[in-house]
Structure formats: structure tokens, C-alpha cells
Amino acid sequence: MSFRAPATDCTASTASTASTDYVEDVSPGSGTLPPRARYASSDAKSLSLNGKWRFRLSPTADAEDDVFAEPGYDAGGWAEVSVPGHWVLQGHGSPIYTNHLYPFPVDPPRVPTENPTGDHLRVFDLPADWPADGDAVLRFDGVESCARxxxxxxxxxxxxxxxxxxxxxxxxxxxxxxxxxxVRVHQWSAGSYLEDQDQWWLPGVFRDVTLLHRPAGCVLDFFVHASYDHLTGEGTLRVDSDVDGRVTVPELGVDAATGASVTVPVEPWSAEVPRLYDGVLATSGERVPLRIGFRTVAVEDGLIKVNGRPVLFKGVNRHEWHPDTGRALDAETMREDVLLMKRHNVNAVRTSHYPPHPAFLDLCDAYGLWVIDECDLETHGFTGQGWRDNPVDDDRWTPALLDRAARMVERDKNHPSVVIWSLGNEAGTGRGLTAMAEWIHGRDPSRPVHYEGDATCRDTDVYARMYASHEEVERIGRGLDGGPRKRRELPFLLCEYAHAMGNGPGGLADYQRLFEAHDRLQGGFVWEWIDHGIRHPELGFAYGGDFGEELHDGNFVCDGLVFPDRTPSPGLVEYKKVIEPVRIEGRGARGGAGGTVRITNRYDFAGLSALAFAWSYQVDGEIVASGPLPVPALAAGEAAEVKLPEPPRRPGEMHATVRAVLAVDTAWAPRGHVVAWGQFPLTGRRVPSLTPTAAPVPGDRRVTLGPASFDARTGALLTVGDIEVTGGLRLDVWRATTDNDDGAPWQSDTRHGVLWRTLGLHRAQHRLDAVEAGGDALTVRTRVAPAGCEIGLATVHRWTSDGERLRLTVSVRPEGDWRVPLPRLGVRFGLPAATVDRVRWFGGGPGEAYPDTKCASLLGRWEATLEELHTPYVRPQENGARADVRWVEIGGLRIEGDPEFFLTARRWTTEQLDAARHRGDLVPGDTVWVHLDHGQHGIGSQSCGPGPLPRYFLWPRPTEFSFVLSRVR
Structure with missing residues (x-):
């Protein structure tokens, strides 16, 4: 196909000027039509211009002339790119990641001369049935950052x-x-100063390009007002339209002129029951389908209420991302996001930090999600200079800010899912934000306005914070936070909390308990939905710095609840459990009686008629009885005590588990999908016991004790039966630090990962003090301590045996003035990789868990491969622990713990894991390293938020724990 554009008779204002002044102009642009409501379809013709475009990249804004835009220009030698798309993800240049630093000198509105500029060219024919009359509109849904x-x-x-x-x-x-x-697209422009949004800088035409026929009498702008009166059960519909027409809603019997109000009985829309009515807006020249949701949003009595009821937001912050195409998302990817959110009990989305692709809001309307729609605005980079020259406090920039606010509101105003407007994010304060708030309040008084940076709530209707600690959140909930009177009377949202970077976030359940205890606390939005890793053939997923950026913020861009390929992380599984809309609490009588279970409906609107309940009893992790559980169709907020059947009489540790599942297929999940569960003990655990009957037998450089042999000099365990053991089975206190252990550079010196390394715990030395073979025990005395310090851990390993089994009792006594908690406390050893295929255990599962991230850990019998035990965080770090393990079978060994323990098994050492920077750095070795931990330090979310709560600290203190080892039978 030739890409020489044919000549035409068009002679008006041809491309002849090479001026680039518009790039650094603070104005929003010129020549565009006023913003208006966006609708997905109509009976008017349209033509998608997505597809392959010819492309030429220039290093500066004025490197090429404009003749490429003229008819007859030969672009046959140009490259091709896909639109929607980013050219830097298609082999032209490289992406750049920064959190808040501008990747160019801060000199507003000036931008560098080195300004990658992509010329895009598309030659197209009109369809044969394209009408000859009327007008046409060319629409761009998203171009970064400036286009001519x-x-x-x-x-x-x-x-x-x-x-x-x-x-x-x-x-x-x-x-x-x-x-x-x-289309000429410049990577940098004055607009870039308004888009410093903690994401990859990715230039290109990354959303749809569409040609729309506009027949005479067509629909222009329109505003659907669909309120709901919760007292009468009636909805009032009025559609204001720039062009007169009629509105019909057949299901409601509505047939009214535009501008007229009609009140009829309706079923309201909510995120839990997203009832939509199909309607049509018809003018003389066009018919536009409407999807109408009746709902009323108001801030009343200091609370955000929808349809007269307070709502609790269980939300996520969502950047748009795909590991191959960046922010160029297709419809299926957006649908996958919504389905994953619904299946994990998420009920709300903050569109950080810009309006999403409009099709995403269609999905939120249809499937049901509360949306905080956020303006395309952030100037975070100005914080480095104390917000001096911040555009939002400079009147020259106010037209651009108002333009952005208007384009968001006008485009999205007809979506019932949008319940709050947000002015933007981390842009300081200033007159421009006030102007935006005033305009939005005037244009759409039916929705509250949000902006976290408005500390006094002068311009906003909601008090919002980021990463407030549990303690501060509780003070706010109790009304003890102070501040201006207006703020004290407003509802509170954590618009960002629980930073989901790497392993974590920890402390979710502790936040949720506060939200549910205080009415003013109306929930929060976890930061964030997805890791923004870029798929890479060697690294796994690339992050900041992997493309040679001059400035970058490393893997701070990988802080999501799902991995880049949308695999749910353990953090999302934990969040699902924490925010589940049905609380199931056991009231069982101990000693084996079934007792009752208390079922509480935590939905804001929905009853429980869509759910089915089932019970089961487990003995030592195996199901021994199960059946359906009749539960009343509780309305929102109601609770009931339900009797459980008598459990069978079986020896062993017994638990009851009750699950709430979907009773029928829904639009977002199939019948049987687990919505909530609860588990509680009925009988206690029998701890493993061993009566010593064998004595250590010295030999040639070895000591034999029951089925085991030890190095006579060091006391290191060498074999258990015919199973070889490497690594000496010694005390282990180090873990490969998590992103949350390491914290953020701007935080205080309480970052535990930094303190641990400063102390030298990652290079702790093991001193052998004594090997004592006497009586019925082999005793090995050691001291574990970091170089350069006087503190240490005096450790005694005491081995006994009954001839077939082996018992290890570890006693630890801290010495010196310990001022930091330990990363972990347990033992580790190695097994030949060839002997380890699958791992079986009785304990928490199926996924990883740590002290403050184990709500989703369900007690049972589990089995997994080593690969399944590993959690593939984009930046490798401590992962994979299974909590509350009673016993494990691995490599032919059965290990029982007293008390329960954390289990980790992996194909590389902690030191190798700690040194790795990408998934590709982890190469399996010949040894499987097994960690049996008496304790683990909490996780927290200090990669940006607070660290673990004090009760999850692993302080050194006198400790004793035991394991019984035997061959698997």
C-alpha cells in the first residue's frame, strides 16, 4: 500500500509555519470545540481511525518542517506505530519513570530543547455510506502531552x-x-508541568481517534439529572440538552421533552445493586442511547450519603496500565480490571490521577463501583522548591486548570458511578484550585468535591488525607484531630493508604476496624491497583532506571495489588478478606460443640438473598463433614445468630468454617464464587511430643543420635536417615528486606530495613561455643551477632531422639542493649533440590502470610510446588511464608512445630534473594533452602505510609521453640 498522500483542492491555511511557541504556551490550546458529554454510540455514523499510522521521530520540537501535513507528502520511508499507543513502547526512544521529580529543569513554562517529537500520519477514505450532508467532528480521547x-x-x-x-x-x-x-506530538510542553503524576512518562496518541458524523439537528451537549428520593422510592429524571428533543425510558413509561422533569417509582442505582434503565435521547437528527442510574449523593450530618445512607468506601487507586502497551488499554483489559475488583470485594475506585478511558466508567456504571473521578492535574515536582512558582497559584495558568476541570466534568457528568469530583492530586494549594472548585460546584452541585491537599477544606466537601497512621485515623474518627470547624464537621476519607509496594501492605485489618468503629471514617483507597512494570525478556518486568533514565525512582512504580500481568498479589487476597461484605464470627462452644455463628450483613444497601451459605468441619485440616447453612435474607446492617449442626466426634484439632458464596451466576462472577468466610476453632491442638530414649553416639568425625548424624566438631546436622541436610540447620535472623522494610528516603530513621543493615544483621556471624554430647542429648551452643557490635543472641540447640524421630529445641537469649526488632527468628537448612518436588503442610494457606497480613490465611491441608510457594514480586524480596504451620512434609522430611511456625522454602538463599533486583536475577540452585521461623517481623506499608504497628514487632527476648523431625511415612 502506498503512503503517498494524494493532492487535494484544499488551499485554506496550509501547513507552512514551523513556530513551536504553542508548546510552551500556558494556555490549554486553540481550535478545539467546547467540551461536552461523551456517549459510547448513537445512530449517527462514526469511523475509528485507530490502527497503523506512519511515524517519524525527531529529537526536538522544530527539527522537521511541517510539510508532512500537506497533501502529496511521501511518508513511505517512515516507520509504523500503532494508535492507540506510545512510541517509546514501540521501539522509538525510551520510557522514563519518576515519582515526583520532573525529568527536565523546573523553569515553567519552559521545556528542554531536547524534546522528542513524533509526527503521525494517517491516510483514510470515508465509508461509501458516509452521509454527504451535515458536519463532522474529529475526536482525540488522549494524547501526551501536546499535539498540533x-x-x-x-x-x-x-x-x-x-x-x-x-x-x-x-x-x-x-x-x-x-x-x-x-498529528505532531511533543513529549514535553507547558502541560507537562501539570502532569507530574507518579507514573511513566509515555508520549504518544494513546487513546482512540474517531471521526464522528454530525447530522443536522444532532445531539450536542446534554446533562442527565437522575435523582432518587429514598423516602418515597421515586426517581426524578430531567435531561438538559443543547438541542431540543425527547427522552424516552420505555421500562418506566417515560416520554418527555428535554428540560422537563418526570417523577416515577424506580429502583435506585448503587455500587452494590447497579440498576440501570435503558433510555433514548432523540433530537431531529440523532438518537443517543442512555443508561440511566437513579441516585442522589449528598454530604449530610457530616457524612457522605448515597440515597440517604452513609457509604463505606473499600477502594483502590487505579492508574491505567498494561505491561506491553502502557496506558493504551483495550476494552477487555478494562473489563478485567473491573471484574477483578468486584471479585475481590472492592467497591470503589479513585481514578488516580486523571480521568480514565471513558469506557472504564461505562463498566463502573454497569457492574457497580463508586468512582472518585480525578482531574488530570498534579504539580508534585514543585515541592522541591517549597511550591515556589506552582502553576495552581499563578493566574496565568488558571485558564488551563479550568479547561481541565471542564473537560473532565462535561465528559463524565452522566455516569451514575461518579459520585465525587476530585480537583487533582498533590498540587499544593492556590487560587487556581479555588477557581476549579467554584466552577465545578456551580456546574454540578449534585456531587461533592474532593482534594487531599486542601488541609482547611476551604474549597472541598470532604476531609481527605494520605497515609495517616492508625493512631491519627482513630483521633480523626473520635473528632480529636482539631483543625478548622468546617473540616471537623466533614466526612473523612483516606484517599491513599496501605501502600501496596512489594510484600504487603500490612495493617489493613487494623485500618478496617477503625473505619467500622467510627461513622466519620468512611473508608479509604489502597495505593494502588497495579504494578506498572514493563514486560522485559531478561528482567521479567522493568521499572525505573532500567532504561538509562537520568532521574528515576526505581521500583516505586511497582506498588500495586496486582502484578503487571494482572495476577492478584497476596495483598489483594488479604484486602478481599479484610473488606468482605459479610462478617462471619464463630460463637462455638469449645470442646467439640458446634455452637452458633453470627452472620452480619456489612453491605450498605444489598441484602443477602444473592448469597448461599455452607458450613464444614475440619479435623487436622481435613474436611470431615459439610452441608448448607440456612441464613435469613438479612437486610443491610442486620445480623443474626445461626445454629451450627453438631460436629462429628473425631480426635484431633477441629475447626469450623462457614462460607458465603454467590447463589447464582452474576455479571461479574459465577455461581459458587466465595464472597466471604469465617473460621474458628472447636478443639485445641495436640502439640508434638517425644520421649528421649536414644543417646548420642560419637563416631569417626560424626555423632549419631537416633536417625540423624551430626558433624562431631561443629554439631551441624548432616543427615536424617538417608536425607542429606546442608547449611548446618542454624539460627536465622535475616530476611531479604521488603520494600516496606526499607521505607522511603524522606521518612524518619524508623525504617527497619535501614536500621537492620546499619546494625549488620544481614551479615551476622555465628560463633561456635560448645558441642556437648552427654546423657540423652546433643547440645550445640552458639552466639549469633553482627560485627562491630556488642549485642548478640546466645543460642542453644538441644537435640534428642526416641530412636525414630528427632527433636530440636532452640533456646535464644538476647545479650546487650537491643534497640531494634529482629527481621525474623527461626532456623534454616538446605535439602538437595532433586529430593523436593511438592510441599505438603497443615497450617495457613493457600498463599503467603505475615503477622499483619494473615487475615486471608485459611487453616487447612495444602500442597504446592516450590514455584507456587514463591511470590514473584517485581523486585525480589522476602516472600512466600505460610503462617500457623503445624507440620510440613518436604524432601522426605516431616517437621512438626511446637508452637506453630512460619514456613518458607525456596530454590535460592536469602542472600541471593536480597541481592536480586529483578525476577531474572533469581536462578535456581542445587539446594532448596527451608526456613522454619518462630517469628517474623510485621510488614506495614512504610514504603510510603506507616510501618507495622508495635504489636507486630519481633523484639529480641528470651525465647524457646521446638521441632520434631522424622522421615515421611
Whole structure:
């Protein structure tokens, strides 16, 4: 196919100027149509211009002339890129990641001369059935960061506002065939100063490009007002339209003129029951389908209420991301996000930090999610200079800010899922934000306005914070936070909390208990939904610094509840459990009686009629009885005590488990999908016992004790039967630090990972003090301590045997002035990799768990491969522990713990894991390293938020724990 654009008769305002002044102009642009409501379809013709475009990359904004936009230009030698797409992900240049640093000098509105500029060219024909009359509109849904557009040689204009729609009137320029659409895109512009949003900087035409026919009398802008009166059960519908027409809703019998109000009985819309009514807006020239949800949002009595009821937001912050295409998302990827959220009990999304692709909001309407729609605004980089020259406090920039606010509100105003408008994120304070808030309040008084940076709540209707500690959140809930009177009377949201970077976040359940204890605390939004890793053939997923960036923030871009490929992380599984909408609490009588279970409906609106309940009894982790559990159809907020059947009489540790599952298929999950569960003990655990009957027998450089042999000099365990053991089975106090252990550079010196390394715990030395073979025991005395310090851990390993089994009792006594907690406390040893295929255990599972991340850990019998035991965080770190393990079978060994323990098994050492920076750095060896931990330090979320709560600290103190080892029978 030839890419030489044919000549046309168009002679108006052809591309002749090479001026680039518009790039650094603080104005939002020129030539675009006023913003308006976006709708997915109508009976008017449209033509998608997505697909392959010709592409040329220049190093500066003025490196090439503009003749490429003129008809007849030969682009046959240019490259090709996909639109939507980012050119840096298609082999042209490289992506850049920064959290808040601008990757160019801060000199607003100036940008570097080195300004990658991509010229895009598309030649298209109109369909044969394209109407000859009427007008046409060319719509761009998203271009980063500044674009100049030509059609058939005529310059249409320029625009900024990367994640916002822009339209041009083009009907007078169209030809039946050979239309030449030219778009010049600059990576850097004045608009870049408003888009410092903690994400990859990715230039390109990354959302849809569409040509829309506009017949005479077509729909222009319209505003669907659909309120709900919870007292009468009636909804009031009014559709304001720039062009007169009629609104019909057949199911409701509505047939009314635009601008007229109609009140009828309706079922309301909520995120839990997303009831939508199909309607049509018809003008003389166009019919537009409507999906109408009746609901009323108000801040009353100091609370955010929807349809008269307070709501509890169980939310996530969502950047748009795909590991291959960046922010160019297809419909299936967006649908996958929504389905994953619904299946994990998420009920709300903050669209950090820009309006999403409009199709995502259609999905939120249909499946049911509360949405905080956030403006395309963040100027975080100005914090480095004390917010001096911040655009939001500079009147020259106010038109651009108002343009961004208007394009968000006008585009998205008809979505019932959007319940709160947000002015943006981390942009300081200033007159521009006040102007935005005033405009939004005037244009749409039916929704509250949010902005976290407004500490006095002068411009906002919600008090919002980021990463407040549990202690501070409780003070706020109790009304003890102080501040202006207006703020004290407003509802509170944690718009960001529980930083989900790497292993974590910890402390979710502790936050949720506070949300549920205090009405003012209306929930929060975990940061964030997805890791922004870029798929890489060697590294696994790349992050900041992997593309040679001058400035970058490393893997801080990988802080999501799902991995880049949308595999749920343990953090998302934990969050699902913490926020489950049905609370199931056992009231069982101990000693084997079934007792009762208390079922509480934690939904804000929905009853429990859509759920089925089932009970089961487990003995030593195996199900011994099960059946359905009749539960009343409790309304929102109601609770009931339900009798459980009598359990069978079986010896062993007994638990009862009750599950709530979907009773029928839904739009977002199949019948049987688990929504909530509860588990509680009925009988206690029998701890392993061993009566010593064998005595250590000295031999040639070895000591034999029952089935085991030891090094006579060091006391190191060598074999158990025919199973070889390496590594000496010695005390272990180090873990490969997590992102949350390491904390963030701007935080205080309480970052435990930093303190641990400063102390030298990662290079602790083991001193052998004595090997004593006497009586019925082999005793090995050691001292574990870091170099350069006087503190240490005096450790005694005492081995006994009954001839077939082996018992290890570890006694630990801290010495010196310990001022930091330990990362872990347990033992580790190695087994030949060839002997380890699968691992079986009775304890918590199926996934990983740590002291403050184990709500989702269900007691049972589990089995997994070593690969399944490993959690593949984008940056390798401590992972994979299974909590509350009673026994494990691995490599032919059966190990029972007294008390329960944390189990970790992996194909590399902790030191190798600690040194790795990408998944590809982890190469399996010949040894499987097994960790049996008496304790683990908590996780927290100090990669950006607070560390673990004090009760999850692993302080050194006199400790004793035991394991019984035997061959698997």
C-alpha cells in the first residue's frame, strides 16, 4: 500500500509555519470545540481511525518542517506505530519513570530543547455510506502531552491535557477519499508541568481517534439529572440538552421533552445493586442511547450519603496500565480490571490521577463501583522548591486548570458511578484550585468535591488525607484531630493508604476496624491497583532506571495489588478478606460443640438473598463433614445468630468454617464464587511430643543420635536417615528486606530495613561455643551477632531422639542493649533440590502470610510446588511464608512445630534473594533452602505510609521453640 498522500483542492491555511511557541504556551490550546458529554454510540455514523499510522521521530520540537501535513507528502520511508499507543513502547526512544521529580529543569513554562517529537500520519477514505450532508467532528480521547493537528493540509489547532478529550470541527475539510490526518506530538510542553503524576512518562496518541458524523439537528451537549428520593422510592429524571428533543425510558413509561422533569417509582442505582434503565435521547437528527442510574449523593450530618445512607468506601487507586502497551488499554483489559475488583470485594475506585478511558466508567456504571473521578492535574515536582512558582497559584495558568476541570466534568457528568469530583492530586494549594472548585460546584452541585491537599477544606466537601497512621485515623474518627470547624464537621476519607509496594501492605485489618468503629471514617483507597512494570525478556518486568533514565525512582512504580500481568498479589487476597461484605464470627462452644455463628450483613444497601451459605468441619485440616447453612435474607446492617449442626466426634484439632458464596451466576462472577468466610476453632491442638530414649553416639568425625548424624566438631546436622541436610540447620535472623522494610528516603530513621543493615544483621556471624554430647542429648551452643557490635543472641540447640524421630529445641537469649526488632527468628537448612518436588503442610494457606497480613490465611491441608510457594514480586524480596504451620512434609522430611511456625522454602538463599533486583536475577540452585521461623517481623506499608504497628514487632527476648523431625511415612 502506498503512503503517498494524494493532492487535494484544499488551499485554506496550509501547513507552512514551523513556530513551536504553542508548546510552551500556558494556555490549554486553540481550535478545539467546547467540551461536552461523551456517549459510547448513537445512530449517527462514526469511523475509528485507530490502527497503523506512519511515524517519524525527531529529537526536538522544530527539527522537521511541517510539510508532512500537506497533501502529496511521501511518508513511505517512515516507520509504523500503532494508535492507540506510545512510541517509546514501540521501539522509538525510551520510557522514563519518576515519582515526583520532573525529568527536565523546573523553569515553567519552559521545556528542554531536547524534546522528542513524533509526527503521525494517517491516510483514510470515508465509508461509501458516509452521509454527504451535515458536519463532522474529529475526536482525540488522549494524547501526551501536546499535539498540533492538520487535516488535508489545514491546521486545526493545538491542545494540551493528555488524558482528556479534544474535538475539532472538520466537516468542511473532508474528502470522499485520500484524507490526510497529520498529528505532531511533543513529549514535553507547558502541560507537562501539570502532569507530574507518579507514573511513566509515555508520549504518544494513546487513546482512540474517531471521526464522528454530525447530522443536522444532532445531539450536542446534554446533562442527565437522575435523582432518587429514598423516602418515597421515586426517581426524578430531567435531561438538559443543547438541542431540543425527547427522552424516552420505555421500562418506566417515560416520554418527555428535554428540560422537563418526570417523577416515577424506580429502583435506585448503587455500587452494590447497579440498576440501570435503558433510555433514548432523540433530537431531529440523532438518537443517543442512555443508561440511566437513579441516585442522589449528598454530604449530610457530616457524612457522605448515597440515597440517604452513609457509604463505606473499600477502594483502590487505579492508574491505567498494561505491561506491553502502557496506558493504551483495550476494552477487555478494562473489563478485567473491573471484574477483578468486584471479585475481590472492592467497591470503589479513585481514578488516580486523571480521568480514565471513558469506557472504564461505562463498566463502573454497569457492574457497580463508586468512582472518585480525578482531574488530570498534579504539580508534585514543585515541592522541591517549597511550591515556589506552582502553576495552581499563578493566574496565568488558571485558564488551563479550568479547561481541565471542564473537560473532565462535561465528559463524565452522566455516569451514575461518579459520585465525587476530585480537583487533582498533590498540587499544593492556590487560587487556581479555588477557581476549579467554584466552577465545578456551580456546574454540578449534585456531587461533592474532593482534594487531599486542601488541609482547611476551604474549597472541598470532604476531609481527605494520605497515609495517616492508625493512631491519627482513630483521633480523626473520635473528632480529636482539631483543625478548622468546617473540616471537623466533614466526612473523612483516606484517599491513599496501605501502600501496596512489594510484600504487603500490612495493617489493613487494623485500618478496617477503625473505619467500622467510627461513622466519620468512611473508608479509604489502597495505593494502588497495579504494578506498572514493563514486560522485559531478561528482567521479567522493568521499572525505573532500567532504561538509562537520568532521574528515576526505581521500583516505586511497582506498588500495586496486582502484578503487571494482572495476577492478584497476596495483598489483594488479604484486602478481599479484610473488606468482605459479610462478617462471619464463630460463637462455638469449645470442646467439640458446634455452637452458633453470627452472620452480619456489612453491605450498605444489598441484602443477602444473592448469597448461599455452607458450613464444614475440619479435623487436622481435613474436611470431615459439610452441608448448607440456612441464613435469613438479612437486610443491610442486620445480623443474626445461626445454629451450627453438631460436629462429628473425631480426635484431633477441629475447626469450623462457614462460607458465603454467590447463589447464582452474576455479571461479574459465577455461581459458587466465595464472597466471604469465617473460621474458628472447636478443639485445641495436640502439640508434638517425644520421649528421649536414644543417646548420642560419637563416631569417626560424626555423632549419631537416633536417625540423624551430626558433624562431631561443629554439631551441624548432616543427615536424617538417608536425607542429606546442608547449611548446618542454624539460627536465622535475616530476611531479604521488603520494600516496606526499607521505607522511603524522606521518612524518619524508623525504617527497619535501614536500621537492620546499619546494625549488620544481614551479615551476622555465628560463633561456635560448645558441642556437648552427654546423657540423652546433643547440645550445640552458639552466639549469633553482627560485627562491630556488642549485642548478640546466645543460642542453644538441644537435640534428642526416641530412636525414630528427632527433636530440636532452640533456646535464644538476647545479650546487650537491643534497640531494634529482629527481621525474623527461626532456623534454616538446605535439602538437595532433586529430593523436593511438592510441599505438603497443615497450617495457613493457600498463599503467603505475615503477622499483619494473615487475615486471608485459611487453616487447612495444602500442597504446592516450590514455584507456587514463591511470590514473584517485581523486585525480589522476602516472600512466600505460610503462617500457623503445624507440620510440613518436604524432601522426605516431616517437621512438626511446637508452637506453630512460619514456613518458607525456596530454590535460592536469602542472600541471593536480597541481592536480586529483578525476577531474572533469581536462578535456581542445587539446594532448596527451608526456613522454619518462630517469628517474623510485621510488614506495614512504610514504603510510603506507616510501618507495622508495635504489636507486630519481633523484639529480641528470651525465647524457646521446638521441632520434631522424622522421615515421611
Amino acid at each position: 493537528v492538520w487535516l488535508n493540509g489545514t491546521r486545526l489547532g493545538e491542545f494540551k491535557g493528555s488524558r482528556l478529550p479534544h474535538e475539532f470541527a472538520v466537516g468542511h475539510l473532508l474528502e470522499p477519499s485520500g484524507n490526510v490526518l497529520a
